[in-house]
Amino acid sequence: xxxxAITVDDASTIRRMxxxxxxxxGHEVLEAxxxxxxxxxxxxxxxxxxxxxxxxxRMDGIELTRQLRALxxxxxxxxxxxxxxxxxxMKNKGKLAGATGWLVKPFQQEQLLAVVAKIFAR
Amino acid sequence: MKEDLQSQLISExxxxxxxxxxxxxxxxxxxxxxxxxxxxxxNAFRIIHTIKGSxxxxxxxxxxxxxxxxxxxxxxxRDGRMTPDAAxxxxxxxxxxxxxxxxxxIEEKGNEGDADHTQLVRDIQALHSGITGTGKPGNQKQSxxxxxxxxxxxxxxxxxxxxxxPGSSRNTVDKASExxxxxxxxxxxxxxxxxxxxxxxxxxSQIDRLMNLVGELVLARNQIVQSADQQADPAHFAxxxxxxxxxSELQESVMKTRMHPIGNVWAKFPxxxxxxxxxxxxxxxxxxEGSETxxxxxxxxxxxxxxxxxxxxxxDHGIETPEERRTAGKLAQGRLNLRAFHEGGQVNIEISDDGxxxxxxxxxxxxxxxGLVTAEQGSRMSHREMLALIFLPxxxxxxxxxxxxxxxxxxxxVRTNIEKIGGxxxxxxxxxxxATIRIKIxxxxxxxPALVVTxxxxxxxxxxxxxxxxxxxxxxQIAKAIEHIHDAQVYRLRGNLLPIVHLAxxxxxxxxxxxxxxxxxIVLQAEGRQFGLAVDGINDTEEIVVKPxxxxxxxxxxxxxxTIMGDGxxxxxxxxxxxxxxxxxxxxxxxxxxxxxxxxEAARSAHSQAQGEMRSLLVAHVGxxxxxxxxxxxxxxxxxxxxxxxxxxxxxxxxxxxxxxxVLRLSAVLGIESARRTADPGDDPExxxxxxxxxxxxxxxxxxxxxEDIVEASIQIEIREGQRGILGSAIVQxxxxxxxxxxxxxxxxA
Numbered sequence: 037x038x039x040x041a042i043t044v045d046d047a048s049t050i051r052r053m054x055x056x057x058x059x060x061x062g063h064e065v066l067e068a069x070x071x072x073x074x075x076x077x078x079x080x081x082x083x084x085x086x087x088x089x090x091x092x093x094r095m096d097g098i099e100l101t102r103q104l105r106a107l108x109x110x111x112x113x114x115x116x117x118x119x120x121x122x123x124x125x126m127k128n129k130g131k132l133a134g135a136t137g138w139l140v141k142p143f144q145q146e147q148l149l150a151v152v153a154k155i156f157a158r
Numbered sequence: 159m160k161e162d163l164q165s166q167l168i169s170e171x172x173x174x175x176x177x178x179x180x181x182x183x184x185x186x187x188x189x190x191x192x193x194x195x196x197x198x199x200x201n202a203f204r205i206i207h208t209i210k211g212s213x214x215x216x217x218x219x220x221x222x223x224x225x226x227x228x229x230x231x232x233x234x235x236r237d238g239r240m241t242p243d244a245a246x247x248x249x250x251x252x253x254x255x256x257x258x259x260x261x262x263x264i265e266e267k268g269n270e271g272d273a274d275h276t277q278l279v280r281d282i283q284a285l286h287s288g289i290t291g292t293g294k295p296g297n298q299k300q301s302x303x304x305x306x307x308x309x310x311x312x313x314x315x316x317x318x319x320x321x322x323x324p325g326s327s328r329n330t331v332d333k334a335s336e337x338x339x340x341x342x343x344x345x346x347x348x349x350x351x352x353x354x355x356x357x358x359x360x361x362x363s364q365i366d367r368l369m370n371l372v373g374e375l376v377l378a379r380n381q382i383v384q385s386a387d388q389q390a391d392p393a394h395f396a397x398x399x400x401x402x403x404x405x406s407e408l409q410e411s412v413m414k415t416r417m418h419p420i421g422n423v424w425a426k427f428p429x430x431x432x433x434x435x436x437x438x439x440x441x442x443x444x445x446x447e448g449s450e451t452x453x454x455x456x457x458x459x460x461x462x463x464x465x466x467x468x469x470x471x472x473x474d475h476g477i478e479t480p481e482e483r484r485t486a487g488k489l490a491q492g493r494l495n496l497r498a499f500h501e502g503g504q505v506n507i508e509i510s511d512d513g514x515x516x517x518x519x520x521x522x523x524x525x526x527x528x529g530l531v532t533a534e535q536g537s538r539m540s541h542r543e544m545l546a547l548i549f550l551p552x553x554x555x556x557x558x559x560x561x562x563x564x565x566x567x568x569x570x571x572v573r574t575n576i577e578k579i580g581g582x583x584x585x586x587x588x589x590x591x592x593a594t595i596r597i598k599i600x601x602x603x604x605x606x607p608a609l610v611v612t613x614x615x616x617x618x619x620x621x622x623x624x625x626x627x628x629x630x631x632x633x634x635q636i637a638k639a640i641e642h643i644h645d646a647q648v649y650r651l652r653g654n655l656l657p658i659v660h661l662a663x664x665x666x667x668x669x670x671x672x673x674x675x676x677x678x679x680i681v682l683q684a685e686g687r688q689f690g691l692a693v694d695g696i697n698d699t700e701e702i703v704v705k706p707x708x709x710x711x712x713x714x715x716x717x718x719x720x721t722i723m724g725d726g727x728x729x730x731x732x733x734x735x736x737x738x739x740x741x742x743x744x745x746x747x748x749x750x751x752x753x754x755x756x757x758x759e760a761a762r763s764a765h766s767q768a769q770g771e772m773r774s775l776l777v778a779h780v781g782x783x784x785x786x787x788x789x790x791x792x793x794x795x796x797x798x799x800x801x802x803x804x805x806x807x808x809x810x811x812x813x814x815x816x817x818x819x820x821v822l823r824l825s826a827v828l829g830i831e832s833a834r835r836t837a838d839p840g841d842d843p844e845x846x847x848x849x850x851x852x853x854x855x856x857x858x859x860x861x862x863x864x865x866e867d868i869v870e871a872s873i874q875i876e877i878r879e880g881q882r883g884i885l886g887s888a889i890v891q892x893x894x895x896x897x898x899x900x901x902x903x904x905x906x907x908a
Contacts, residue, residue, distance in 0.1 A: 046208060047174065047208040047211060047212045048170055049167055049170050049174060049212035049215065050211060050215060052166070052167060052170060053163075053167055053215055053216075056163050091203070091204050091207050092204075093201075118211070130305070131305040135305060136304060137302060137303055137304035137305060138302060138303055138305075139301065140301045141215065142211060142215040143215060143301055144215075147301045147302065150302075151301075151302040
């Protein structure tokens, strides 16, 4: 059963890769180029998964997570943060903001599929 | 990953990264100059962060590794944990070059190249080793994890192997199906904003193809419009009009998709300038104006290298070292201005510096040394022409050869490249104050507005960009309007003398015969000079699609291409500059120098008339007398054969340009004994010098013994009563000269 995910990243390469991979797995994928765009969109609709980069212009992934958790609609939406930073402090920030999990960038398609499958299975 | 996706991702990565690196350089240069934008470090960091993430995902590990090294340094800098010094900036730029290099290699060869970056990575790490450790990317074992797992298991354990435990976010997602329809509507309204810049990337070849198709459509449209004009079906005509409008709009839109702001090319100049200045120990500030000016992408591509070369030249040869500048009383920091603006359907690009300028004399000396021009040619050159010598192949004014702007190969290449795309380049310089190079280029190459003219039965298209104005001269005024100075024909256009080029003559066409009822002059602009192109007829302006000429015809410099006209026939597009060259208006040839000298003389005469002091006179001899005729009333100088003179009643006439013109033998009229011996009946008919004078209503031919010169003199006439036809005498060139009164002479003859 296909779900709907949104990929939030300022790098179109990443967005494209994520969309392609998840669409291949039968999911629908929306795209947003930064937190602000994603928030605008997500205020209006629900999704089954948010995959967001952390470092983005205008609004970063941490702030997006915080804002989404403040919305009734997204109290429980799984939010996966992409991070290249091995910095534990960043992960902690994500956790405090209410993110569901993290995925280390760079990742292979298989890893993405695995984590998404896990989330959807929960 | 599927092949096509992989290659798509790669090309996206390359484009995104190269754009990012240019922006990165900007930020770093800003910061180096002491910019205080708090976002600069953050922006630089994000760019690298993105490159690292994206390239890692696609599997370019070397890029990722190198990117990571810089990212760590940028993290430290962004957080203000370190104050950057010159070494940091230099290494960051070196670093962005390395990444750029890898991206280019990926683009061209599909791999990251074999350059060894370990030293660079080590250098970068060394810069901040005191502050942080040297983390390596991907040093985490697990690639993902869930925070709620971590809450229950020791940190570091989570990951794929982690048990799935219940947690706050475990709840299955709200399907929100009941709101789905409204949600979709809302999301659609937001959709245009959705992608990063609501822009898509399209393969250039796709757009080129589109452009070609639109070109064909324009041609077909032209044909339809032409045939519809002749029909009397209003409904059909209205439809044609709509097609006409829509095609124009479509064409405009497609052209717009090919447009790029010139700033895209300029973006790399700050970096080039910085590196050059470091290398040469100079200080230069760069100002850019009009970077949003848009140009066709093919043109942008074509001007990239020439512009880079000009800028390198300006810094290497133009702008002095800070010490030299101070000595010259200038600011230590040199100024380089880039300016772009639209003007008359063309884009002008100016590159000016406030450096040492170009010494025209020295350019000339070099050119003479190299045998490019003779000293004799040089002596007749104007300042501007001397400067233009710099565009000749094999001329360099640099005292020493530097590796910055090379061995003086270049300015000729610059000119060739710019002319190739239908542009032209001009140089202005004031020694000691700086130099300006002005490039004029067409907006687009594909479809251009053009004026269609007829000459000898064939049609030709003239690009409207070089068109200044049209002049129609009625048949009976041609003789009066066209003046002859030596062997050059000129037309006096509002006080300026316009050299005339006959298209039929230049193209060696056979005249169609019916000419002379009217003369059409098309005033054209080529390299800052104007000239009048004489044609048989002017048809219309039309949008034409430029089709390149086959390579067999590439050598024909008078044609810029060909096009298909509304009736399906082919017309050649004239290359205005090539034409001017061919007519020797722009070349350095003898003929040009002569005609130019003549023009200058004539220009002085025009000037003198305005001033009322100086006068240009034609000096001729009759017997032992020296006579002068004001140049302003002379239409032509001719040589006629004596047997052409016929008698009509008591007066002598000749047939001149299809009309009968009275001829006056000055010697007879003035009662002076001619120096010429009377012709023996058996001799060949003698050639007579005939001065055609234009009077208000008619022309009068005046026969003199010989024509000496055209002089410009400030004369004082001593009125001499008693001799009809002579106004008086004056001293011209230290000799007594009689000034003719042409009007009176004509009355005497009648």
